[in-house]
Amino acid sequence: MFAYVVRRLLATIVVMAVVALVVFLLLYLTPGDPAAILAGDAATSDDIRRIREKLGLDQPFLVRFGGWIAQLIRGDLGTSIFTNLPVAHLIGQRVEPTLSLTLCTLLVSVLVAVPLGVVAAARAGTWIDRGVMAFSVLGFSLPVFVLAYILILIFSIELDWLPVQGYRPIREGLWEWARHLVLPATALGTVYIALIARITRASMLDALAQDYVRTAQAKGLTPSEVLVGHALKNAAVPIVTVIGIGIALLIGGAIVTETVFAIPGIGRLTVDSILRRDYPIIQGVVLIFSGAYVLINLAVDLSYMLLDPRIRY
Amino acid sequence: MAASPTWRGFRDAFRRHPTAIAGGVILLVMIAIALLAPWLGTVDPQAVAPIKRLKQPSEEFWFGSDMMGRDVYSRVLYGARVSLSIGIAVAILSTLLGLAIGLVTGYIRWLDAIVMRVMDGLMSIPPVLLAIALMALTRASMENVIAAITLAEVPRVTRLVRSLVLTLREEPYVVAAIAAGTRLPRILVRHILPNIVAPLLVQATYVCASAMITEAILSFIGAGTPPNIPSWGNIMAEARSLFQIAGYLIFFPGVCLSLTVLAINLLGDGMRDALDPRLARRM
Numbered sequence: 192m193f194a195y196v197v198r199r200l201l202a203t204i205v206v207m208a209v210v211a212l213v214v215f216l217l218l219y220l221t222p223g224d225p226a227a228i229l230a231g232d233a234a235t236s237d238d239i240r241r242i243r244e245k246l247g248l249d250q251p252f253l254v255r256f257g258g259w260i261a262q263l264i265r266g267d268l269g270t271s272i273f274t275n276l277p278v279a280h281l282i283g284q285r286v287e288p289t290l291s292l293t294l295c296t297l298l299v300s301v302l303v304a305v306p307l308g309v310v311a312a313a314r315a316g317t318w319i320d321r322g323v324m325a326f327s328v329l330g331f332s333l334p335v336f337v338l339a340y341i342l343i344l345i346f347s348i349e350l351d352w353l354p355v356q357g358y359r360p361i362r363e364g365l366w367e368w369a370r371h372l373v374l375p376a377t378a379l380g381t382v383y384i385a386l387i388a389r390i391t392r393a394s395m396l397d398a399l400a401q402d403y404v405r406t407a408q409a410k411g412l413t414p415s416e417v418l419v420g421h422a423l424k425n426a427a428v429p430i431v432t433v434i435g436i437g438i439a440l441l442i443g444g445a446i447v448t449e450t451v452f453a454i455p456g457i458g459r460l461t462v463d464s465i466l467r468r469d470y471p472i473i474q475g476v477v478l479i480f481s482g483a484y485v486l487i488n489l490a491v492d493l494s495y496m497l498l499d500p501r502i503r504y
Numbered sequence: 505m506a507a508s509p510t511w512r513g514f515r516d517a518f519r520r521h522p523t524a525i526a527g528g529v530i531l532l533v534m535i536a537i538a539l540l541a542p543w544l545g546t547v548d549p550q551a552v553a554p555i556k557r558l559k560q561p562s563e564e565f566w567f568g569s570d571m572m573g574r575d576v577y578s579r580v581l582y583g584a585r586v587s588l589s590i591g592i593a594v595a596i597l598s599t600l601l602g603l604a605i606g607l608v609t610g611y612i613r614w615l616d617a618i619v620m621r622v623m624d625g626l627m628s629i630p631p632v633l634l635a636i637a638l639m640a641l642t643r644a645s646m647e648n649v650i651a652a653i654t655l656a657e658v659p660r661v662t663r664l665v666r667s668l669v670l671t672l673r674e675e676p677y678v679v680a681a682i683a684a685g686t687r688l689p690r691i692l693v694r695h696i697l698p699n700i701v702a703p704l705l706v707q708a709t710y711v712c713a714s715a716m717i718t719e720a721i722l723s724f725i726g727a728g729t730p731p732n733i734p735s736w737g738n739i740m741a742e743a744r745s746l747f748q749i750a751g752y753l754i755f756f757p758g759v760c761l762s763l764t765v766l767a768i769n770l771l772g773d774g775m776r777d778a779l780d781p782r783l784a785r786r787m
Contacts, residue, residue: 209625217637225641328773332766334717336724336740337758340747348748355748443632447721450744461633462725465640473640481629488628 196493203489210481211263214474215256218246229272229468242272246470268475273467278475282457288358289456292379292448293441295372300380300387301434305423307384308391308430312399313418315392323388330385335444339378339451346374356453379448383437390433394426401425427498435491442480524774530767534760538584547575549582549734561752568752570742579734580756586646586735587716587761591768593650594715595708598657603704605658606665607692610673620666623659631656631714632721639727649722649729653715664707668700702779709772713765720761736761 218225226243227234247255262269268278311323347355353374359367398404399422407417449458457476464472561568561576568576609616626634631653638652672678678695686694722728723737724744731738736757743753 205621206624206628209621210628213622213625213629214637217641228641228643328766328769331769332713333762334720334724334758334765336721337754337762340743340751340754340758343747344751439630442630443721446632446636447725450725461636465636465725465727468640470640473637477629477633477637480633484630485628 192496195496199489199492203485206485207482210485211260211478212256214477214481215259218248218470219252225470229470231468245270245272263478268478269471271464271469271472273464273469273472278471281460281472282475282479285455285457285460287360287456288454289445289449289458291358291361291368291372292375292454292456293445296376296380296383296441296445297434297438299376300383303380304384304387305391305430308388309395309418309423311388311392312395312422313414315396320392323392327385327389330381333381334447335378335382336447336451338381339374339448342374342378343451356451358452358454358456375448375452375454378451379441379444382444383440386437386440387430387433391426391430394429395422398422398426425499428495431491431494431498435488438484438487442484521774521777523770524777527767527770527774530763531771534584534764534767535588537581538588541578541581541585547578549574549578550732568756570739570753571746574734576739576753576756579739580736580760583734583736583739583757584760584764586729586733587719587737588764590646590650590653590719590729590735591712591716594653594657595712597650597654598661598711598715599704599708601654601658602661603665603700606662607669607696609662610666610669610696611688611692616666619662623662626655627659627663629656632718635718635722636725636727639722644728644730646729646733649719652722653718656718657711657715661704661707661711664703665700668703669696672696672699706772706776706779709768709775713768713772716761716765716768 224239226239226246226248229246230238230242243249247258259269266279268282270277271281274281307323307326311320314320343355346353354371357371359371361368395418403425404417404421407421408414412420445456446458446461448454449456450462453459457479461473461476464470464476570576570579605619609619629637634656635649635652638655639648642648642652673696678691681691681695719728719735720737720740723735724741726741728737729735731741739757740754743751746753
C-alpha cells in the first residue's frame with residue numbers, strides 16, 4: 192500500500208511537470224509573435240521589446256524554462272504585464288471568493304446529486320427515475336451563463352428574494368455571504384449535479400443487481416438499509432471518481448459564473464486579464480487551477496483504499 | 505442497405521427511443537436554418553444602425569436589436585452557421601486526431617508511455633482554461649477557436665481509442681490475423697478500425713455538443729470568435745452589461761444554443777443505446 196501511495200505521488204509530480212511544460216510551450220508554439228500579440232494593436236516597438244524581455248522570449252528556450260521552473264518551485268509565478276505586481280500576490284487576493292463559490296457548490300451538489308441518483312436507481316423505470324434523467328440531460332445542455340441569467344431574472348428581478356450580483360466576504364457576516372452565493376452556486380452546480388446524479392444512478396443499478404443485495408434483502412434489512420449500507424457503499428468508487436473528474440467543470444464554470452455575478456474571484460481576474468492580454472496572470476491561473484485539480488484527483492485515487500477494502504495495491 | 509442487420513438494429517432502437525428522433529429532427533431543423541439563413545427574412549447580420557440601437561423585439565426587429573443597432577434575429581440565424589460549424593469542425597478534427605494518435609499509441613509501447621503522459625498533462629488542465637490560455641496568445645479568429653477547443657478535446661478521444669485498441673488487440677480474430685502473418689497497417693484498417701468507428705461516432709456527438717458550449721463560453725468572456733462575427737456566444741456577450749434592459753440578447757441565442765446542444769446530446773444518447781443495449785438500461 193505504501194508503495195502505491197509513493198507511486199501515485201510520483202505520477203502526480205510527472206503530470207504537474209507536463210502541465211507546466213505545456214503552459215510554458217504555448218508561448219513558443221503559438222503561431223505569430225506572442226509579444227506583438229500581447230502588446231496589442233496600438234503598441235510601439237518599444238512596448239513589444241519590453242514584453243519580450245519580461246516574458247524572457249529574448250533568451251534561449253532551455254535557459255528560460257529552467258529559470259521559470261526554479262521560480263515556480265520558490266512559489267514565484269512571475270509578474271503581471273499590466274500592473275507590474277507579482278502574479279502570486281494578485282491571485283492570492285482573489286482566492287476567498289472563488290474558494291467560497293466552488294466549495295459551496297461542490298458540497299451542495301454532492302448532497303443533492305447522490306440522493307437523486309440513489310432514488311432514481313431504487314425507483315428505476317418510474318416517473319421519478321425519468322424526471323431525474325430528464326433533469327440530467329437538460330443540465331448538460333444549458334450553458335452555465337444562460338442558466339445564471341434565468342435564475343437572476345426569476346429570483347432577483349421578478350421575486351426580489353436574492354441579490355442580483357456581488358459578493359460579501361465571510362467575515363462581514365455568514366448570512367449575507369450565503370445569500371450572495373445561492374444563485375451563483377445553483378447556476379454553477381447544475382451541470383455538476385447532472386453528471387454526478389447520472390453516474391450515481393448507473394453504478395447503483397449495477398450494485399443493486401448483485402447477489403449480496405439479494406442476501407441483504409433476504410435477511411430482512413429495510414430497503415433503506417440495503418440501499419445505503421450495501422448498494423451505495425459498493426457503488427462509491429465510480430461516484431467519488433466522477434466527483435473528482437467533474438471538478439474540471441466547476442473550474443471552467445466558475446470563470447463564467449464569477450463574470451455573470453460580478454464576483455471578484457480568480458475567474459474574474461482571468462477574464463480581466465484576457466481583455467488586457469496579461470499572459471503571466473493567465474499562465475499563473477492555469478497552473479494554480481490545474482494543480483488543485485490534480486491534487487484533488489490524487490486524493491480521490493488514495494480514497495479508493497478507504498472506500499473499498501478489496502482494492503489492494 | 506435496408507436489409508442489413510446493423511441498419512435494422514439502428515432503426516428498431518430509434519423506434520424505441522423517441523427522444524433520439526426528436527433530437528435528430530431538432531438538429532436537422534437547426535442545420536437547415538444555418539444553411540438557409542439568407543432566405544429566412546434576414547438582413548446583413550453585421551449592418552449597424554446606431555439610431556436603432558437596443559430596440560425591444562418588434563415588427564421591424566423580431567428578436568430586437570443590439571447595442572449597435574444590428575438585427576438580433578439575423579444575427580441569431582447566421583449565428584447558427586458559426587456555432588454549428590465550430591462544433592462540427594471540432595468534432596471531426598479531434599476525432600481524426602484522437603483516432604490517429606490512439607491507434608499508433610495502442611500499438612507502439614514506447615511511444616505510448618510518452619504520449620499518454622502528455623495526454624494526462626493536457627487532461628489535467630480544465631478544457632475551458634486550456635482554450636483561454638491559447639486564445640490569449642493568438643489573434644481572435646474562428647480558426648484559432650477551432651484549434652484551441654480541438655486541443656482541449658483530443659486527449660479524451662485519444663484515451664477512448666487507445667482503450668478500445670488495447671481490448672481489441674487481445675481478441676481471438678486479431679491474434680489469428682497476426683498469426684496468419686497479416687501486416688500491422690492491414691490489421692489496423694481491416695480488424696481494429698471497423699470496431700472503433702461506432703463508439704467513436706457516439707463520442708464525436710458529445711465532443712460536438714461540448715465544443716459548442718465551450719465556444720459560447722469563450723466568446724461570452726471575450727476570448728472567442730471576433731466580436732463582429734455573429735456567434736451565439738458573441739451575441740450573449742453583449743448582454744453582460746445590458747442584461748437588465750435587454751434580456752432578449754440572452755434569451756434568443758440562449759434558447760437556440762441550449763436546444764441545439766440538447767438535440768445533439770439526445771442523438772448521442774440514442775446512438776449509444778442502439779450500439780450497446782446492455783448499457784442502455786443503466787444510463
